[in-house]
Amino acid sequence: MRKLNQNSIVLIFVVTLFSALFLLIVGRFMYIQVTGEVHSVDLVDYADKFRDMDHNLSAERGKIVDRTGMVLADNKPTYRLYAVLDEDFSKNSPTTLHVENFEKTAKKLAPHINKTEEEIYDILTNGAENDRFQVEFGRESTHLSEDEMQKIESLDLTGLNFERSMERYYPNGSFASHVIGFTDLNDEGDPVGAYGVEEEFDDSLQGIPGNVQYQRDKYGYKLRNAEETVKPPDHGDDVYLTLDQKIQTFLEDAMTTVQNEYNPSRIMAAVMDPKTGEILAMSNRPSFNPNTRENIENWYNDVIAYPFEPGSTLKMFTMAAAIEEGVYNGDETYESGRYRINENFRYVNDYNNRGWGTITYDEGFRRSSNVAMVKLLWEKLGPDKYLEYLKEFNLDRKTGIDLTGEQLGEISYRYPSDQLSTSFGQGSTFTPIQLMKAATMFANEGEMKKPYMISSVIDSASGKVLQENTSETVGQPISAETANHVKKLMEDVVTEEDGTGKRFRLENFTTFGKTGTAQIPDPDSAGYMNGAENYIFSFLGMAPKEEPELMMYIAVKQPEVNHYSEGGDPVSYIYRTVMENSLHYLEVEPDREQTNFAEPILIEDVAGKNVKDVEKKLSDEGVNVVVIGNGDTIKSVSPSEGSEILPNQKVIIKTEGKNTVPDLEGWTLRDVLRLGEVMSVDVDFVGTGFVTEQNIAPNGQIKEGGRLVVELSNQDSNQENDEDSEDSTQENSGQTSDQEESGENSEVETEQE
Known part of the structure; x- marks a missing residue:
């Protein structure tokens, strides 16, 4: 009995203990169930922390577009390949999500990512041995194109995955690269503007990322019927430039031709609408491809960031100052050759060191006489008054163009020798864009226009205009009478036989401008460099004369020429080619009669006529005929009926048959664009x-x-596929005796102390 009582006591104790523990555990669970907390930690929040998925939705960077809508900077998808090795990732999944067969994967994948089977196999096995969840395959597996990604997906290999991102892409390569610029990646791997318009308008081009939130299981899959919250990204705004892709293409082609033929150390050129200040084209050599950014030789947009002594192009402003001040008489004569202000100073020489005897000031300007300029400065205007005009022409300040990197030149004007040399473009430095801005006054009856490159900023989603630039007048330093007077003098530079700009005559349009041949300071001495090629040859001109539609500035530094008289050839080639093509493209009415050129051929109304008959007739006249389709009857023709063409130009005939594309090798872009119009197809080019x-x-x-x-x-x-270039070359054959001003800008000899 006693023993039974002891057992009962033990049993009661055990039952009581376990009952207490049970009640404690049940109570704890009930407390957790009611409060949802453990050690002051909210279990719901704790679970959500690991279950909630917050995934960023990247915003696309805005596009950079030309005035016609052509995309100059775009985005394209790129893919990063990685392989999942963890077998646990495939648990509870109906399909295999990890790499099962390393050998098979290595063998099939190798041809697609430029790695050997052994290299891929080693990466996979090493990853597995080190218990890595996933592995990548180096640079070869990043930045894959969509086509490359799809080819790898078609291999049907398990465990291979792709991470998609957007990459900045410039479809036309080096096209206006110093203007458009490029992007770089920030610490988060997102593209940010690093140069050019990309940098200047980075805030507008950048978008605001969105995100998507949902709950997932332990494998990362979205829970069934889980709520999903999506905040869409706000994509970047589109930036529209004043650039015109066709005019820019004319410029790029001409500059590249000169680069290949003359191998200059630098070329800088721009085309502007002088009535508004809009920049229609701008380019430099050396250039670069913003997609690769390899071997960039010049980080500066020289048109706005390379101040140099411009040479005789500055003489147009010396003339404008003298005429506006009322001290200029073009019929007055002076003794050319050399000049000094008194016996304490050395002579300033004309470029040929002997001059042309006694000539008028008008002739002196046509011949680009240094002596004429220094006499106007010293004896007519006075240095102080001339400096006032230079400031009125805004040559003492930046233009304010809406591009990054603009630099300011320096008006060197401390000593009389500086003042004299500035009058004919040496000693003081200016950027091309400064000269172009000042020269707009000759196209606008004395008013100057501020140059600008950005046309507008557009909301990419709504199309709403967020920012719009318009033409801005920034002063009127001269009268309309003075502007027209200088225009006439610059026209004579091109049209008169004693003018230095004969080689810049256009075939179909009147033009006016001023040549420049500037000496280059010698970095190893206090003087200037010697040699036929050691000049900067330039031209600033406009066309047509009465109502200028285009202004163009070109400077070619140190072209490889045998004699300085040949230095203007590459400059004139660019000017004539770009101006003629651009004015025709803009459908400007020609205002100059053709002289010394082949007889034009009139395109008659040939619609409905027999193809072979018309083809034979045009071929006999020297026309390059291209027939589209296999029909017997002509449907349309380009150029259109009533147009005039020259021998060797292409005439494209569209028949009633099917569209067939000819062999386009060697064609110019202009001819391909015409072909697209005839065939009613869209043309893209790279x-x-x-x-x-x-x-x-x-x-x-x-x-x-x-x-x-x-x-x-x-x-x-x-x-010689570009007929305009070919004809222009014929026009100027035999004109190498036209020795512009080379040597013209010989250094003003130092002041006697």
Whole structure:
């Protein structure tokens, strides 16, 4: 009995203990159930912390677009490849989510990422041995294109995944690269503006990322029926430039031709609408491809950031100051050759060191006489008054163009020798854009226009205009009478036989301008460099004369020429080619009669006529005929009826048959664009120069509304396919005796102490 009582006591104790523990545990669970807390930690929040997925939705960077809507900077998807090795990732999944067969994966993947089977196999096995969840395959597996990604996906290999991102892309390569600029990646891997318009308007181009929130399981999959919250990204705004892609293409092609033929150390050029200040084209050499940014030789946009002694182009402003001040008489004569202000100073010489005897000041300007300029400065205007005019012309300040990196030159004016040399463009330095801004007064009856590159900023989603630039007048330093007087003098520079700008005559349009041949300071001495090529040859001109539609400035530094008289050839080639093509493209009415050129051929109304008959007639007249389609009857022709063309130009005939694409190798972009209009297809192009590749094989068919893509290169730029360039060359043959001003700007000899 006693023993039974002891057992009962033990049993009661055990039951009581376990009951207490049970009640404690149940109570604890009930407390957790009611309060949802453990050690003051909210379990719901704790679970949500690990279950909630917050995924960023990247915002697309805004596009950079030209005035016609052509995209100059865009975004394209790029993919990063990685392989999942953890077998646990495939648990509870109906499909295998990790790499199962290393050997098979290495063998199939190798041809697609430029790695050997052994390298891929080693990466996979090493990752598995080190218990890594996933592995990547180096640089070869990043920045994959969509096509490359799809090819890898089609291999049907388990465990391979892709991470998609957007990459900045410049479809036309080096096209206006110093203007457009490029992006770089920040610490988060997002593109940010690093140069050019990309940098200047980075705040506008950058978008605001969005995000998506949902709950997931332990494998990362979204829970069924889970709530999802999506905040869409706000994509960046589009920036529209005043650039015109066709005019820019004319400029790029011409500059590349000169680069290949003359190998200058620098070329800088720009085309402006002088009535508004809009920049229609701007380029530099050396250039670079913003997609690769390899071997960049020049980080500066020289048109706005390279101050140099411009040479005789500055003489137009000396003339404007003298005329406006009322001290200029063009019929007055002076003794050319050399001049000094008194016996304590050395002589300033004309470029030929002997002059042309006694001539008028008008003739002196046409001949680019240094003596004429220093006499006007010293004896007529006075140095102080001339400096006032230089400031009125805004040559003492930046233009304020809406591009990053603008630099300011320096008016060197302390000593009389500085003042004299400034009058004919030496000693003081200016940027090309400063000269262009000042020269707008000659196109606007004395009013100057501020240059600008940004046309507008547009909300990419709504199309709302967020910012819009318009023409801005920044002063009127001269009268309309003075502006017209200087225009006439500059026209004579081009049209008169004693003018230094004869080689800049245009075929169909009147033009006016001023040449420049500037000496280059010698970095190893206090003087200037010697040698036929050691000059900066330049021209600033406009056309047509009465109502200038375009202004153009070109400077070519140190071209490889045999004699300084040849230095103007590369400059004139660029000017004539770009001006003629651009004015025709803008449908400006020609205002100059053709002289010394082949007789034009009139395109008659040939619609409905027999193809072979018309083709034979035009071919007999020297026309390059291209027939589209296999029909017997003509449907349309380009150029259109009533147009005049020159021998060797292309005439494109569209028949009633199907659209067939000809062999476009060696074609200019202008001719390809005309072909697109005739065939009613869209034309896309990459590069500059002449056609080397086409997406549709010769004689292949293309439907109306289709897309024709051509790749252009300058490898064949020596071909004489551009009839305007060819004719212009013929016009100026035999004119190498036109020795502009080389040597014209010989240094003002130092002041006697």
